[in-house]
Amino acid sequence: MTPTPREAAQRRTAVLHRKLHDKVKTAVGAEGNYIILEDGQRVFDSTGGAAVACLGHGNAQVKAAIVAQMDEISYCHTLFFATNVFEDLARFLADSTGGRLSKVFIVNSGSEAMEAAIKLARQYYLELPTPEPQRTKFIARQQSYHGVTMGSLSMGGHVFRRELFEPLLLSNVSHVSPCNTYRGKHDGESDAEYVKRLADELDAEFQRVGPENVCAFVAEPVVGAALGCVPSVPGYFPAMKAVCEKYGALLILDEVMSGMGRSGTLHAWEQEGVVPDIQAVGKGLGGGYAPVSGLLISERIVDAIDKGTGSFRHGQTYQGHPIACAAALAVQKIIKQQNLLENVRKMGSLLESLLREGLGDHPNVGDIRGKGLFWGIEFVRNKSTKQPFDPLVGVAMKIQDAALSPKYSLSLYAGGGTADGVRGDHVLLAPAYNVTEEDVRIIAERTIRVVTDILSELNDKDN
Structure with missing residues (x-):
């Protein structure tokens, strides 16, 4: 009996791909800004995967650093031994904050980092001279994304990623509104008035759950995958921190996607x-050359644990992995030595202007927003009312899939639920920090072309 195309696709691979019924294209190489496919197609990686490949692909200096570390030591358990490269990376990162975040904890993924942050926040209150064990609550934001582990998924407000697992998620997390001027700011409302309204909402949530019960407020400085590069308005984070300080709670910033230079400064909070x-x-942090993530931790928290039990009760097998640390340190040194943050700001400004010029007046482009080399485009059915497309149309995924075709050969990162958690579409762009003006013009031209073409096709079908 001849297998169906779906059955044939399932039989061809032993990998549990993200989509079991799709034939995934195979990448066989990469160089600079391009991913090379098995048929020879060269795809311009304008998203760095998921905003990861900040130096592009195949960087010789990073590869040399990894090889050198493998020759020295590839792995040892941090319960038994320290390594020079872990110490060097931690010192580099602590120094990059001017010492304001004085200790570093290195793991493998953003989800793991956020999971560790949750546990560290809780332990902090147990380590105080007068412990506060009642602090078990966390306040995060709707339409946010903080990871896929149970704790980090509980923090996030991404409806689609949460929905299958809602019965398993933590019940001690509540969510307030995001700072999203396109969707959340009232007509005629100033930035200051909007910030005050959101601060009042956060304050009211503290009061609702009991301010003495809250460990931390958790937020992304620029919301990435869930909303498509939405930055906060000036004054937002000072106001949120003031609420936290009023009630003795911590501020946890998730810069997994928006940090380490992506938004134009090494740390978005700067x-x-x-x-x-x-x-x-x-x-x-590591630009995709190794799985690596981490926490930067304030002296306030370190001091409490130092004077308490003297131990963070959390550890992982691959914590502080030497090869991952070597990759991350090499990436960060290149960013600093080549002054790439200046290029991020300069090329980001050019990308913004080109996108606005080419798509700003499009009837189905509702908003173009971002910072540095981190830009999102939100699509709407009706520009004047901001009505989103029906989710069944799958606008963003159609644009992402079309962009990967040989006609455009471009990566665009699609997302849904942009408007209300269920409806709404966006794509985001996150090219390498070392892109040139020519590269940016290629990205903008191809993005404008594929967006215009696919939206035109959809509008033609409606008519």
């Missing part, structure tokens, strides 16, 4: 001078 108590970093 742009408002709001230092978190705990900061999670990830994707741009």
